[in-house]
Amino acid sequence: NAGVTQTPKFQVLKTGQSMTLQCAQDMNHEYMSWYRQDPGMGLRLIHYSVGAGITDQGEVPNGYNVSRSTTEDFPLRLLSAAPSQTSVYFCASSYSGLTGATLSPTDTQYFGPGTRLTVL
Amino acid sequence: DAKTTQPTSMDCAEGRAANLPCNHSTISGNEYVYWYRQIHSQGPQYIIHGLKNNETNEMASLIITEDRKSSTLILPHATLRDTAVYYCIVAIKYNNNDMRFGAGTRLTVKP
Numbered sequence: 001n002a003g004v005t006q007t008p009k010f011q012v013l014k015t016g017q018s019m020t021l022q023c024a025q026d027m028n029h030e031y032m033s034w035y036r037q038d039p040g041m042g043l044r045l046i047h048y049s050v051g052a053g054i055t056d057q058g059e060v061p062n063g064y065n066v067s068r069s070t071t072e073d074f075p076l077r078l079l080s081a082a083p084s085q086t087s088v089y090f091c092a093s094s095y096s097g098l099t100g101a102t103l104s105p106t107d108t109q110y111f112g113p114g115t116r117l118t119v120l
Numbered sequence: 121d122a123k124t125t126q127p128t129s130m131d132c133a134e135g136r137a138a139n140l141p142c143n144h145s146t147i148s149g150n151e152y153v154y155w156y157r158q159i160h161s162q163g164p165q166y167i168i169h170g171l172k173n174n175e176t177n178e179m180a181s182l183i184i185t186e187d188r189k190s191s192t193l194i195l196p197h198a199t200l201r202d203t204a205v206y207y208c209i210v211a212i213k214y215n216n217n218d219m220r221f222g223a224g225t226r227l228t229v230k231p
Contacts, residue, residue, distance in 0.1 A: 004163075031216055033216065033217065035221070040223075041223060042207065042220075042221035042222045042223050042224060043164065043221035044221075045217060045219075048216070048217045056217070058217060088161075090163050090164070092163070092164075092216075094216055095214075096214060096216075107213055107214045107216055108166040108169075109156075109164070109166060109216055109219075110166075111162075111163025111164050111165070112163055113162065113163055114161070114162070114163055
């Protein structure tokens with residue numbers, strides 16, 4: 001298993017540009033999420049999804065859109081980048097406990113390697 | 121409204137046990153204690169979790185007080201590669217959207 005993969009690793013944008021951060025997992029996890037981490041701080045949840053076709057907002061959703069058309073992929077879109085969105089972005093996935101009638105064995109989150117985004 | 125309180129930083133000598141404390145005085149009966157760590161520039165990595173009993177795995181031990189208001193993560197023989205930020209989180213199981221990664225404790229293992 002490749003686990004959770006993120007592309008690109010690094011990105012520089014100009015204010016107002018748009019882009020999509022890609023996240024994919026091959027563990028058949030229902031739950032996927034996006035976090036951002038600013039220097040010296042912990043992670044803050046942007047958006048999450050408990051399954052294909054279902055998304056919801058986290059702590060800091062403004063300026064970001066997500067969609068979940070497949071179990072494997074959970075892209076994060078910045079519609080009009082701002083310098084305040086300069087950060088490191090992490091994608092994570094886990095079982096959600098909603099698989100059929102049996103609780104999934106664990107809700108451990110697996111994180112990707114991160115995307116470092118700079119908005120000038 | 122942080123659910124946990126951790127020291128900002130700690131040092132530990134290589135080969136010695138590292139004991140990382142966490143206070144969670146407002147923990148609810150159905151909330152678990154989770155520990156993750158983040159080695160420089162990498163994504164966080166799961167370590168261990170527990171509800172009320174002490175837990176041990178290949179990475180660490182988790183000691184939860186009887187009143188569940190605090191816990192300690194123990195790395196029994198710290199190595200230089202254990203230098204990282206350690207996050208203590210309380211959350212209801214399978215509610216990962218409720219997890220809050222605060223500033224954590226920066227553990228530095230010294231030779």
